[in-house]
Structure formats: structure tokens, C-alpha cells
Amino acid sequence: MACPRVPTNFPDDELGRPGKDQSSNPDGPIRVLVVDDDVRVLAAISQTITFEDDLQVVGEACDPTTATALAARTGPSVVLVDVLLPDDTTGLDLVRRLCQRPACAVVAMSVRGGLRIPALAAGARGFVEKGSDIDAVLSAIRHAARPISRS
Amino acid sequence: MGGAWNCWLPSDVGGASCEVGEPMVCEDDSRPAAGRDDLAYSSPDQGSAASRSSGEQGLSNLARVLDRTEDGITILDGQRRYVYANRAACRILGRSLEDLQGQPFLDSFATGEHVKILSHISESFDGSSHDAATSGGTAGPSSTRGLKPSRFFTLLADADRADRDVACALLPLDMPGDPHCMVILRELAGPGIAARTALGLVEAAHVLGSGTPDETLVAIARMAAEETRASACAITVVGEDGQLFVAGAYGLPLLSRGRPTWRANPMTLQDVPGADVLAANKPVVRPFARCEYEASPVLAASVAALKGVDWQAAAAVPLTWEDELLGWLWLPLPSAVAAPSTAEFALFTALADQAALVVKNSREAAAAERARLAHELHDSVSQALFSMTMHARAAQLSMAKAGLDADAPLAGSITQLVELTRGALAEMRALIFEFRPGALAEEGLVPALRKQAAALSARERLAIGVQGPDERLELASWVEEHLYRIVSEALHNVVKHAKAREAVVDITVEAATVRVSVVDDGTGFEQMASRPGHLGLSTMAQRAAAIGADLAITSTPGIGTAVTVSLTHNRRVRRMAS
Numbered sequence: 001m002a003c004p005r006v007p008t009n010f011p012d013d014e015l016g017r018p019g020k021d022q023s024s025n026p027d028g029p030i031r032v033l034v035v036d037d038d039v040r041v042l043a044a045i046s047q048t049i050t051f052e053d054d055l056q057v058v059g060e061a062c063d064p065t066t067a068t069a070l071a072a073r074t075g076p077s078v079v080l081v082d083v084l085l086p087d088d089t090t091g092l093d094l095v096r097r098l099c100q101r102p103a104c105a106v107v108a109m110s111v112r113g114g115l116r117i118p119a120l121a122a123g124a125r126g127f128v129e130k131g132s133d134i135d136a137v138l139s140a141i142r143h144a145a146r147p148i149s150r151s
Numbered sequence: 152m153g154g155a156w157n158c159w160l161p162s163d164v165g166g167a168s169c170e171v172g173e174p175m176v177c178e179d180d181s182r183p184a185a186g187r188d189d190l191a192y193s194s195p196d197q198g199s200a201a202s203r204s205s206g207e208q209g210l211s212n213l214a215r216v217l218d219r220t221e222d223g224i225t226i227l228d229g230q231r232r233y234v235y236a237n238r239a240a241c242r243i244l245g246r247s248l249e250d251l252q253g254q255p256f257l258d259s260f261a262t263g264e265h266v267k268i269l270s271h272i273s274e275s276f277d278g279s280s281h282d283a284a285t286s287g288g289t290a291g292p293s294s295t296r297g298l299k300p301s302r303f304f305t306l307l308a309d310a311d312r313a314d315r316d317v318a319c320a321l322l323p324l325d326m327p328g329d330p331h332c333m334v335i336l337r338e339l340a341g342p343g344i345a346a347r348t349a350l351g352l353v354e355a356a357h358v359l360g361s362g363t364p365d366e367t368l369v370a371i372a373r374m375a376a377e378e379t380r381a382s383a384c385a386i387t388v389v390g391e392d393g394q395l396f397v398a399g400a401y402g403l404p405l406l407s408r409g410r411p412t413w414r415a416n417p418m419t420l421q422d423v424p425g426a427d428v429l430a431a432n433k434p435v436v437r438p439f440a441r442c443e444y445e446a447s448p449v450l451a452a453s454v455a456a457l458k459g460v461d462w463q464a465a466a467a468v469p470l471t472w473e474d475e476l477l478g479w480l481w482l483p484l485p486s487a488v489a490a491p492s493t494a495e496f497a498l499f500t501a502l503a504d505q506a507a508l509v510v511k512n513s514r515e516a517a518a519a520e521r522a523r524l525a526h527e528l529h530d531s532v533s534q535a536l537f538s539m540t541m542h543a544r545a546a547q548l549s550m551a552k553a554g555l556d557a558d559a560p561l562a563g564s565i566t567q568l569v570e571l572t573r574g575a576l577a578e579m580r581a582l583i584f585e586f587r588p589g590a591l592a593e594e595g596l597v598p599a600l601r602k603q604a605a606a607l608s609a610r611e612r613l614a615i616g617v618q619g620p621d622e623r624l625e626l627a628s629w630v631e632e633h634l635y636r637i638v639s640e641a642l643h644n645v646v647k648h649a650k651a652r653e654a655v656v657d658i659t660v661e662a663a664t665v666r667v668s669v670v671d672d673g674t675g676f677e678q679m680a681s682r683p684g685h686l687g688l689s690t691m692a693q694r695a696a697a698i699g700a701d702l703a704i705t706s707t708p709g710i711g712t713a714v715t716v717s718l719t720h721n722r723r724v725r726r727m728a729s
Contacts, residue, residue, distance in 0.1 A: 044538035051548045084530070111533040114593030130537040132573040134544050
């Protein structure tokens with residue numbers, strides 16, 4: 001007896017809210033929300049992501065309030081958050097709140113490498129140091145977008 | 152004769168207070184000897200049958216009272232010679248009244264003190280000349296205008312014994328003719344010395360906090376020089392790089408304000424004679440300091456300003472804070488003075504403690520400020536560089552998409568931009584470890600070394616690889632500091648001397664041993680011929696010893712060099728012999 005086929009892709013609804021299963025998303029690029037209080041960085045990241053076909057910036061935020069609101073509205077699969085926003089307490093707090101959202105992975109970033117451990121402890125799926133390795137940022141986003149395997 | 156003369160004895164200096172002219176009942180019936188014309192006085196032991204006027208009677212009574220007091224009371228004439236000294240004064244001065252009469256007052260005091268004493272005398276007489284044969288002052292004899300007492304500390308000259316501290320009260324006597332004065336002497340014993348020190352401290356306390364640290368130190372130096380026989384005072388501070396500088400000075404021409412230009416001839420602790428005693432928090436007196444300093448190529452420049460000043464020996468009193476030597480008060484002494492007196496040392500020590508406080512506070516303030524600046528600078532510049540890197544990359548990708556030739560000028564410029572930005576970012580991140588204390592502890596040794604390598608690599612065009620474990624090493628942060636700096640030094644050598652193409656920093660952990668090595672493929676050096684001072688090898692050795700690690704340096708000319716630090720856990724730290 002054959003098992004019924006379970007559909008594996010759930011397209012986003014018209015409001016952009018994600019489908020339930022994020023295991024693979026051949027229908028669309030990974031939706032990324034970028035949060036950084038430095039507008040230069042925001043602009044630069046958005047610019048960088050436009051060159052990547054599998055990534056799409058769905059929103060830019062400079063502070064926690066806007067970030068939370070945009071996250072609710074646009075339903076990103078990955079949120080790239082600067083942990084110093086402008087201080088680590090605010091940033092880590094935001095990371096924790098965002099991680100509570102279902103099907104939402106957070107990648108933390110910072111100029112300070114020492115914040116790696118606190119960020120991961122707050123629930124971030126990945127951490128990148130703002131350095132010269134831009135590809136590291138992009139792979140961290142892609143890696144975080146993959147579903148957590150339940151074994 | 153006699154006439155009305157006013158004098159009063161301030162109660163705090165001692166002596167009996169009395170009114171002249173009032174008849175007093177004396178125990179014995181001594182009479183004044185027929186004496187000199189200007190003043191009648193005598194030792195009460197002399198009796199004579201001279202006629203008594205009531206004035207003379209009053210004077211002789213006064214003399215009896217004065218003779219009973221323990222404070223030394225002397226009277227000087229207009230030429231500042233002794234005309235009278237009571238019993239206590241004779242004891243203090245070590246001479247009999249006959250010996251003293253007619254002798255200059257100044258002879259009793261240390262040569263270095265004469266200027267000070269004379270200026271006090273002339274101040275008291277309000278500008279009247281101290282060597283005047285003419286009657287002093289513009290005021291009439293019965294007016295007390297311009298006459299005021301003065302108090303000061305000074306030192307008796309004593310051929311047999313060490314100089315003794317005395318407190319003096321000088322009271323000008325308002326009378327016709329020669330301007331006489333009374334000088335009351337009191338020897339300073341323990342409480343007196345304490346009182347003098349306290350006075351100095353009270354004055355220091357007024358100054359502290361009312362000015363900038365530099366102003367306060369200058370005021371402290373001034374107090375040290377003015378209140379004692381020292382010719383001058385320089386507050387020398389040990390900078391954080393180990394070099395010495397003068398933070399405040401008094402009496403040194405050209406150095407009283409601001410920093411001297413010694414940086415061309417930097418002095419360190421090792422250059423200073425007696426530094427080991429100072430490091431043990433003890434004051435030191437170098438009897439031949441002038442010769443030592445002027446003969447030393449390193450130190451001569453620092454005392455050039457004192458050429459015209461009379462000095463021979465020098466005292467140094469340490470400034471310490473929690474066992475750390477911050478610097479010292481340096482006091483050149485006039486040639487007549489072999490060493491400071493007990494009271495002077497007490498004052499120097501008290502002032503040194505105040506100065507230490509000032510230096511410590513300003514150092515902490517400076518460090519905190521530096522850390523804050525490093526924070527802000529790093530964060531904001533790093534953000535900018537990060538953004539630039541992304542834009543440069545985007546530009547490269549655009550070019551590729553547009554099919555632009557990699558050899559085109561535009562492509563070349565963009566590539567340069569990418570490289571420069573990467574280098575700038577790497578340098579920024581490496582600098583942070585120099586200026587932000589705690590940054591190394593935050594990130595860990597291996598990531599820090601990676602950053603250092605990246606920065607050097609970008610700047611010097613030398614390929615530097617870092618191989619090490621990802622997990623944090625279990626090392627105390629101060630140990631990591633030393634290891635970081637040893638690698639710094641080693642890489643510095645590679646860059647400066649090795650002409651290498653590649654260097655590798657390797658960190659391995661084997662059982663209980665941590666091994667950090669820096670290997671390069673450069674020219675190497677002849678180990679037998681190496682001079683320890685060269686290549687900073689001794690600094691690396693010192694740092695290794697400080698953490699109880701072994702340092703091994705092997706080099707083969709033409710092949711390369713390897714610097715290896717091995718640290719075994721639970722090894723007892725060896726104290727570095729100086």
C-alpha cells in the first residue's frame with residue numbers, strides 16, 4: 001500500500017506569510033529581514049543580497065520595535081540581527097524574542113567576536129563577525145534557513 | 152635707656168606672657184648690671200649695685216621670667232647679633248651667653264638656611280634692610296605699623312652633631328634706635344616633627360583637587376623644595392611603557408612647566424642609580440648623585456638644567472601604590488647638606504603619598520578614556536569598513552556580470568579597493584587588542600592571533616597562517632596576554648629581519664602542555680652570534696619566564712627560524728631575577 005504523498009512545498013500566502021514547511025523552498029528565495037542600527041551596513045547588506053539569486057531582502061529595520069513589527073508582517077525565514085543594537089542587552093533581547101517565532105531562524109552578527117557565545121545562547125542559529133569575509137555572512141544565512149533535522 | 156618697648160609672646164609658641172613695666176615680685180633681689188646703653192639686661196645670676204630705675208627693675212624681672220622658660224629666647228640687635236640669650240637658648244645653641252653676645256645670629260644656623268632666615272627677618276620689619284646700620288623702617292618708633300611676627304622652621308648648624316630642626320618665632324621689637332628683634336627657638340622632637348609634617352600636609356590638601364593633576368604635582372614639588380633645604384624637586388613618574396618622565400617640578404629651570412624634551416634620550420628605571428632600593432619602597436640618598444648623573448650619557452641630559460644650581464647629593468622618595476612603584480620625588484641637595492633630616496624625610500614621605508594618589512588617579516582616568524575611545528573608534532570604523540567591503544564586492548560582481556575584462560583599469564581599481572578595505576579592517580581589529588583591556592579575554596587567544604596575523608599579513612604582504620583549536624584554551628587571561636605578546640614580538644621579528652615568504656603560527660594542546668610556535672622560512676640567524684638585546688629576544692624570554700613557560704628559539708641560516716613557547720599546566724611560575 002502506498003503512503004499518500006505529502007506535499008513538500010507550501011507556497012507563501014498572498015500576504016507573504018510563510019507556509020508551514022520550510023524544508024525546501026524551490027518556489028522562492030530565502031526571505032531575509034535585516035536589522036542593524038548602522039544605516040550604512042543595512043544598505044550594504046541589502047545591496048550584497050541583491051546579487052544572490054536565492055536570497056531576498058523583505059525588510060530593513062534599525063531598532064527592535066520596527067524589527068518585531070516587520071517580522072510579524074513579512075514573515076522572514078531568516079533574520080540577520082546586529083547584536084549591538086546599540087548595546088548587547090538590547091540586541092540579545094531581540095534575538096531571544098525573534099527566536100520564539102515559529103519557523104524563524106536568527107543569524108546574529110557583530111563587530112565584536114566575543115559576542116558569539118552569548119548570541120548562540122540566546123537562540124541564534126548562527127553568528128558572523130563583521131569582517132572581510134562576506135561569503136561567510138551569506139552562507140550563514142543559507143545555513144540558518146535549512147530546517148532543523150529532528151532525529 | 153630702656154624706654155617703652157613693646158613685645159608680646161604668642162601663647163602657642165611658648166614662653167610666659169607678661170607686661171613690661173609692671174613691677175613684679177621676684178624671689179631674689181637681683182639687680183641689673185650696668186650694661187650697654189641701648190638695653191639693660193643681664194643674667195639674673197649677676198648682681199650689681201647699679202642704681203635701679205623702675206625700668207631697669209622691670210627688665211630684670213622680665214629677664215628672670217624668661218630665664219625660667221624652656222623655650223630658647225634670644226634678642227638680636229639691628230645688625231642681627233646676639234645681645235641676649237636665656238638659659239634655654241644657650242642650651243639649644245650649645246654656647247654660653249658670653250660666647251654668644253656680639254656673635255652673628257646666622258652663624259648658629261645651617262648655611263643653606265641663611266637666605267630664608269634673612270628674608271623672614273626683613274619681612275617682619277616690612278621691608279627694612281636687614282644689614283642696615285641705619286634705623287629700619289619708615290614708621291616712627293612708637294608705631295607698630297609694618298612690624299609683624301613671623302614663624303618658620305629651620306635648621307641649626309652643628310659641627311658635632313647632625314643638623315637639628317628648630318621652630319622659630321621672630322618678633323620685631325618696636326623701639327627707638329636700632330631695630331631689635333626677639334627670636335624664640337624651640338627644638339623639634341617627635342611631636343614637633345609631626346606638627347611640621349601635618350602643616351605640610353594641610354597645605355598639600357588645599358592644593359589637591361583644586362587643580363589639574365599636573366598643577367597639583369607642581370604644587371607638591373614646590374612644597375617639597377620650599378619647606379626644606381632641597382635645592383629643587385622633580386616628581387619623576389614611570390610611564391606605562393617603562394620610560395621615565397617628569398610629571399611636575401619646582402626649582403628646575405625650564406622644567407617647572409610641562410614635560411621636558413627628554414624623549415629624545417629616553418630613560419628607564421634601569422638607568423637610575425638606586426632604583427632597586429626605590430622599588431623596595433624605601434627612600435634613598437645618593438651622596439655623589441651629581442657625579443653619577445653628569446657622567447652617565449643617558450642621565451646627563453636630565454640634569455643639564457641644574458648646571459648653575461648648587462647640588463651634590465640627591466634624595467629620592469618613592470611613590471608607591473599597592474606595591475607598585477609609580478615614581479619618586481627626586482630632590483637634589485645643596486653641597487652643604489649630606490642628607491635630609493628626619494623631619495624633612497617625614498615631609499617628603501607624606502608628600503610622596505599624596506603625589507602617588509594623584510598619579511594613580513590620573514593613570515586610571517587615562518586608561519579608562521583610552522578604552523572608551525578604542526571601543527567607539529573600533530565599532531564605528533569597523534562598521535564603515537564592513538560596508539565598504541560589501542560594496543566593493545558588489546562592484547566586482549557587477550563588473551563580472553557586465554562582462555568587464557579583469558584587466559581593465561576599472562577592474563584594477565576595484566580590486567585594489569577590495570584589498571585595501573580588507574587590510575584596513577584587519578588592522579582595526581588587531582589594534583583593538585592593543586587598546587582595549589579585556590578584549591583578549593573576551594575573544595580568546597586563537598581568534599586574537601588570527602586577527603593579528605590577518606592585520607600583519609595585509610600590511611606587510613607576508614602570508615601568515617594560524618593553526619589552532621577552535622575551543623577556548625584553558626588559560627588564565629594574563630597568561631594569554633603574555634603568549635599573545637610573545638607571538639607579537641616573534642612575528643615582528645619575522646617582518647623586520649627574516650625576509651620570509653611565509654610564516655605559520657601554530658597552537659597545539661597535548662595532554663597538559665600548550666605549545667605556541669612561530670615558524671618562518673626566512674633567512675634565519677646565527678644563534679651563537681646573536682646578541683640578546685637584539686631581536687627583542689630578552690623580552691620574549693622575560694615574558695615566558697613570567698608565565699612559567701619554556702622558550703626555545705632555533706634558527707638555521709638560509710632555512711628559517713622557529714620560536715616555540717611550551718607551557719605545562721600546574722607548573723610553578725619562576726620568579727624572574729632582575
